Amino acid sequence: MTAGSRTAMPSGAFEYLTTKKDEFVGWARKFSLFPYPFVTACCAMEFMSVSSTLYDTDRFGAALPRFSPRQADLLMVVGTITHKQAPVLRRVYEQMCEPKWVIAFGVCATSGGFYQNYAALQGIDRIIPVDLYIPGCPPRPEMVIDGIMKLQDRIASDRHPIITDRF
């Protein structure tokens, strides 16, 4: 339908909207976050709670977990990461396609938490870039939802170049 066909439509109907490319792409992306749950520890219980009926991350378009990193664009690192596991996390991150975001869910993924010892990685930001930290041991579902909404705001206001230096 072209802009000139206004007379063929009922009055008041939209024929087209004007917007900016970045806003449009950001709007589309912020409601289609496919999370990859990298779930390693007790925060998993809270992750299940926030995913399922009562708190329902589906409202934010972030409910459909993809268990292949190639189909996901939000890496949720839920739980303690050990040094032995770090190469796996790094590889999962590298396999994800652009654009991609990372949430450190819970205090262990954020900073190692109370596992200040030989085994635990002291925060996943030592090996992969993190967009959003959700503190708590475990975080309350409200906090996770708040975090997802903050990430959505960031995606919506971000630039979305069609061609990047990596692609």
Add this chain to the structure above:
Amino acid sequence: MTAPVHERIVERWSAAALETAVAHGTLGLVIRPDLLVDVVGSLKVEFGFDLLLDVTAVDWPQREPRFDVVYHLYTTREFVRVRVKTRVAASAPVVDSLLGLYNSARIAERECHEMYGIEFRGNADLRPILLYEGFIGHPLRKDYPKQREQPLVPYRK
């Protein structure tokens, strides 16, 4: 609470043991390292302790000999436990492997080896099991620095 089998074990081994004591329903025996295979073999064959539950160690940095190597045994006939301890020095933390008596010693001794650096003579496969290849040191020894990191992935700048 002393089980009858505990009394029979004390009768059999009290002369050779350094200490015997019952605590929380478990008999504890402290023995010399050279008697380890004899004592545990006797517990298995004569007293029916058919499960080796765990092999671990205790680090006493101020004490000589420095390490306790601790074995927990269980009998599925009388449902009681025995704890066997032996003491080894930091200069030569070597004990005989119990692989000839219990197959479960294979993995338990591997874990004890990587965490405390105890050598088990006769267990040929002491590769790390929870740690990774290339890890230096024994993290459950008291002198391992708590904050030391040995990352497998290089950190981001």
